[in-house]
Amino acid sequence: MSLANGRHYLAIPGPSVIPDPVLQAMHRPAPNIYTGELVELTHGLIPDLKTIAGTSGHVALYITNGHGLWEASLTNMISRGDKVLVCVTGNFGHGWADVAARLGANVEILDFGKQAPVDPARLEAALRADTKHEIKVVLATHVDTATSVRNDIASIREAIDAAGHPAVFGVDSIASLGCDRFVMDAWGVDVMIAASQKGLMTPPGMGFVWFSEKARQEGQGNDLRTPYWDWETRAKPVHLYEYFDGTPPTHHLYGLRQAVTMILEEGLENVWERHETLARAYWAAVETWGQGGDLRFNIADPAYRSHAVSTLSLGAGDGTRLRTWLTEHLGITLGISLGFGDIGSSEAAGYFRIGHMGHINAHMVLGIIGAMETAFTALEIPHGEGGSVAAAKLLASRV
Numbered sequence: 001m002s003l004a005n006g007r008h009y010l011a012i013p014g015p016s017v018i019p020d021p022v023l024q025a026m027h028r029p030a031p032n033i034y035t036g037e038l039v040e041l042t043h044g045l046i047p048d049l050k051t052i053a054g055t056s057g058h059v060a061l062y063i064t065n066g067h068g069l070w071e072a073s074l075t076n077m078i079s080r081g082d083k084v085l086v087c088v089t090g091n092f093g094h095g096w097a098d099v100a101a102r103l104g105a106n107v108e109i110l111d112f113g114k115q116a117p118v119d120p121a122r123l124e125a126a127l128r129a130d131t132k133h134e135i136k137v138v139l140a141t142h143v144d145t146a147t148s149v150r151n152d153i154a155s156i157r158e159a160i161d162a163a164g165h166p167a168v169f170g171v172d173s174i175a176s177l178g179c180d181r182f183v184m185d186a187w188g189v190d191v192m193i194a195a196s197q198k199g200l201m202t203p204p205g206m207g208f209v210w211f212s213e214k215a216r217q218e219g220q221g222n223d224l225r226t227p228y229w230d231w232e233t234r235a236k237p238v239h240l241y242e243y244f245d246g247t248p249p250t251h252h253l254y255g256l257r258q259a260v261t262m263i264l265e266e267g268l269e270n271v272w273e274r275h276e277t278l279a280r281a282y283w284a285a286v287e288t289w290g291q292g293g294d295l296r297f298n299i300a301d302p303a304y305r306s307h308a309v310s311t312l313s314l315g316a317g318d319g320t321r322l323r324t325w326l327t328e329h330l331g332i333t334l335g336i337s338l339g340f341g342d343i344g345s346s347e348a349a350g351y352f353r354i355g356h357m358g359h360i361n362a363h364m365v366l367g368i369i370g371a372m373e374t375a376f377t378a379l380e381i382p383h384g385e386g387g388s389v390a391a392a393k394l395l396a397s398r399v
């Protein structure tokens with residue numbers, strides 16, 4: 001029997017749940033792109049996007065997904081042959097490094113594995129060894145969505161400063177902005193990227209690059225600049241079409257306006273605290289289940305776990321069994337594993353991910369926890385009893 005009818009819950013790490021007010025804001029005929037509401041709305045988004053990022057620097061808007069942002073940021077930051085040091089803590093770090101290499105950068109990877117955060121001491125040593133300061137850019141991922149590690153960005157900045165290194169510091173916050181605390185200027189980040197479809201609760205299709213004046217100055221004249229990705233005009237537009245180098249993403253802008261308003265009305269501190277509390281409900285459940293079975297967090301140390309996505313391992317093949325059963329029988333889709341063995345392999349099938357980013361609340365999290373418990377029971381997957389009770393107690397102690 002299927003109990004899946006009713007609203008399906010796509011609980012994957014992007015695209016995330018789109019709030020009804022965001023959907024409704026997009027439901028309209030094509031707006032005037034020359035004058036009027038959309039022009040004012042777009043200008044008005046700029047200060048709010050800077051507030052969400054915690055910066056007084058610049059922001060450039062693009063019609064793109066996250067992969068496009070990797071290219072947008074790099075083509076502004078570097079020239080062909082420049083040295084780029086990438087701190088990798090999962091598949092998404094490798095992704096940014098790969099784009100840099102394909103653009104012709106001289107890429108050095110510091111790989112911290114799939115279960116640990118960036119070690120600032122190792123980064124500092126690598127930067128000290130670069131006595132001629134050939135490394136132009138240091139890149140890191142705030143939350144790697146494949147491993148669900150959450151890196152301590154301030155400590156990475158401290159390592160760069162401790163080495164006395166002048167490199168520009170770029171951070172991928174696609175999975176974390178609007179979920180985990182992120183304060184660009186206070187943490188000394190020069191360039192930061194985020195896309196619309198995760199914590200920003202808007203459909204995929206828009207991306208943002210925030211950059212400091214230092215990054216802007218150092219990037220001028222780079223030979224990888226192309227007309228579309230160049231951030232100069234986009235960050236200082238006079239006319240609406242200059243924001244996007246052409247027709248603006250009209251309906252996305254209406255949706256994003258609504259989503260940004262919702263974030264600012266809730267308050268960033270409250271948004272971060274809600275994500276942390278709901279993540280901790282999952283942690284409490286998983287810890288309890290794990291006491292009687294194989295379920296484990298990929299990141300053992302809670303201090304380095306994302307509050308927006310959780311990567312979990314189960315027995316061989318059981319991650320995929322669980323996911324498939326939940327979709328077919330209970331109307332919930334969890335995220336596939338990424339970066340653990342080839343897609344379709346038994347190693348990959350042992351992992352799965354839960355997206356808990358953006359427009360989520362306690363009953364949605366409790367619904368998934370109850371659904372997982374139901375699946376464990378139906379599929380006879382060994383697990384400790386009482387996961388949902390542990391989550392309920394955690395939440396009760398926090399509200």
Ligand SMILES: *Cc1c(COP(=O)(O)O)cnc(C)c1O
Nearest residue numbers: 014065066067092143145174175
């Ligand atoms: C989702 C994600 C990306 C890729 O975004 P796409 O829109 O799928 O191209 C890159 N980096 C991180 C950290 C992500 O979470």
